[in-house]
Amino acid sequence: MDQLPIFMNLRDKDCLVVGGGAVAARKADLMRAAGARVTVVAPAVSGETRRMVDDGRLAWHEAEFADAMVAGNRLVIAATDETQVNRAVFAACECRGIPVNVADQPELCSFILPGIVDRSPVTIAVSTGGRSPVLARLMRARLETLIPASFGRLANLLGRYRQAAKDRIHGLETRKRFWEDVIDGPIGNLVLSGKEREAEGQLAQLLTDKAAPTDSGEVYLIGAGPGDPDLLTFRALRLLQKADVVVYDRLVAPAIVDLARREAERIYVGKRAGHHSCSQEDISGLLRDLAAQGKRVARLKGGDPFIFGRGGEEIEVLAAAGLPFQVVPGITAASGCAAYAGIPLTHRDHAQSVRFVTGHRRGDELDLDWKNLAESRDTLVFYMSLGSARQICDQLIAHGMARGGKAALIERGTTDNQRVYTGTLTTLPNKITAAESPSLLIVGEVTQLHDSLGWFHGRGDIPTVFPDSEPYLAKGAA
Numbered sequence: 001m002d003q004l005p006i007f008m009n010l011r012d013k014d015c016l017v018v019g020g021g022a023v024a025a026r027k028a029d030l031m032r033a034a035g036a037r038v039t040v041v042a043p044a045v046s047g048e049t050r051r052m053v054d055d056g057r058l059a060w061h062e063a064e065f066a067d068a069m070v071a072g073n074r075l076v077i078a079a080t081d082e083t084q085v086n087r088a089v090f091a092a093c094e095c096r097g098i099p100v101n102v103a104d105q106p107e108l109c110s111f112i113l114p115g116i117v118d119r120s121p122v123t124i125a126v127s128t129g130g131r132s133p134v135l136a137r138l139m140r141a142r143l144e145t146l147i148p149a150s151f152g153r154l155a156n157l158l159g160r161y162r163q164a165a166k167d168r169i170h171g172l173e174t175r176k177r178f179w180e181d182v183i184d185g186p187i188g189n190l191v192l193s194g195k196e197r198e199a200e201g202q203l204a205q206l207l208t209d210k211a212a213p214t215d216s217g218e219v220y221l222i223g224a225g226p227g228d229p230d231l232l233t234f235r236a237l238r239l240l241q242k243a244d245v246v247v248y249d250r251l252v253a254p255a256i257v258d259l260a261r262r263e264a265e266r267i268y269v270g271k272r273a274g275h276h277s278c279s280q281e282d283i284s285g286l287l288r289d290l291a292a293q294g295k296r297v298a299r300l301k302g303g304d305p306f307i308f309g310r311g312g313e314e315i316e317v318l319a320a321a322g323l324p325f326q327v328v329p330g331i332t333a334a335s336g337c338a339a340y341a342g343i344p345l346t347h348r349d350h351a352q353s354v355r356f357v358t359g360h361r362r363g364d365e366l367d368l369d370w371k372n373l374a375e376s377r378d379t380l381v382f383y384m385s386l387g388s389a390r391q392i393c394d395q396l397i398a399h400g401m402a403r404g405g406k407a408a409l410i411e412r413g414t415t416d417n418q419r420v421y422t423g424t425l426t427t428l429p430n431k432i433t434a435a436e437s438p439s440l441l442i443v444g445e446v447t448q449l450h451d452s453l454g455w456f457h458g459r460g461d462i463p464t465v466f467p468d469s470e471p472y473l474a475k476g477a478a
């Protein structure tokens, strides 16, 4: 972080603006909006500054700037065309420890004025650290459209009941949870849809109800997609940002884990091929224990939790313990990788159905119904098949599939490092000897469409999978 964003209380504080033109007027107006008493110092004032002086909104000190004038002010802003004056203002403030901003001269600023989205009392500040005011303006404009004006009213309502909630609900965590449920639930929705009085009635009722709200944990089993963070669903994002703890796999991109709240605890329980260092029982037990402690747990899994994800086993343990959970579907590797490789999994001319198959071996064995697979006209997608790709191709040929049958392997699909290898059942195994995990094998005529439909060639900005790291179990967890 280049600068620390802070919000300053300027109510009834003296502030100084040096300069009497249009920029000075804008800056003075901003400080006045925050309740400051603003004086403008300039030999002459014009335009809006003149109007503000005339109608008493600004005090005008009609003089050239002198160092001593900054004393006693909470903030000082210089907005003159004269470099020497701007420098003098900066120096005078710096040696007295007074925060100073010189318009359009970042090197002469001890603070900057961010782009502001004003939904008072909610205020959002946007800064690019002085790099690009235009980008800051565009971001601000986007936020303006995203954040309804009613957010201000919601903040006022919550403020009115803050003390009542403190008196009624004991424990910081429980209170935090209570407010999150109010904001995220029907009461928040009522305010946002303009029914403030009804919302207030419900909130007051909630705080006078006999039973005080208590902590209850919950697990969100979230599909994080195959790699590109943009493929996360809105629901996944919302729950991720509610979680107290994030439990994640190796196939979940770091950028997705970063979307969790800053304070959320992060627990890595990834497995690496061949190293089941954190057993499924450990993971399921960990989720159960965390939820039983009252924590909201986001269990992030690569792709979709119910497709070769063992998500079912994890929630079985929770169901047995009577703990609440929700399941958020994710984009499974087959859909994500095929889409990013330009391989339609079904196609009127090539394949009317698709099958997801595990290529995971138990020992040396790959126990699949080869005859059935070889005879089908489905597109076949083999998960966990990197180590067994040659065996799969050989078996399909041995059971009747054409040696020239088309196939593709997608390595690290949807990420910046995506690579697509295409060939036939005979040639592909030799082309992928250096391919890395995670990889997905697709067998079927549709794979030849990659040559004409491939569109994604990496964007250079998506961190891929996690580097190897030690699995970690929370203290006291199963």
Ligand SMILES: C[S@@+](CC[C@H](N)C(=O)[O-])C[C@H]1O[C@@H](n2cnc3c(N)ncnc32)[C@H](O)[C@@H]1O
Pocket (backbone or CB within 6 Å): 226, 227, 251, 301, 302, 303, 304, 305, 306, 307, 308, 309, 331, 332, 333, 334, 337, 382, 383, 384, 385, 410, 411, 412, 413, 414, 415, 438, 439, 440, 441
């Ligand atoms: C244990 S399975 C988990 C599948 C996951 N639940 C899903 O729905 O995608 C892991 C396998 O998914 C495939 N996979 C996951 N992410 C992938 C990616 N970005 N690129 C290629 N294959 C991927 C690989 O075959 C990998 O071995």
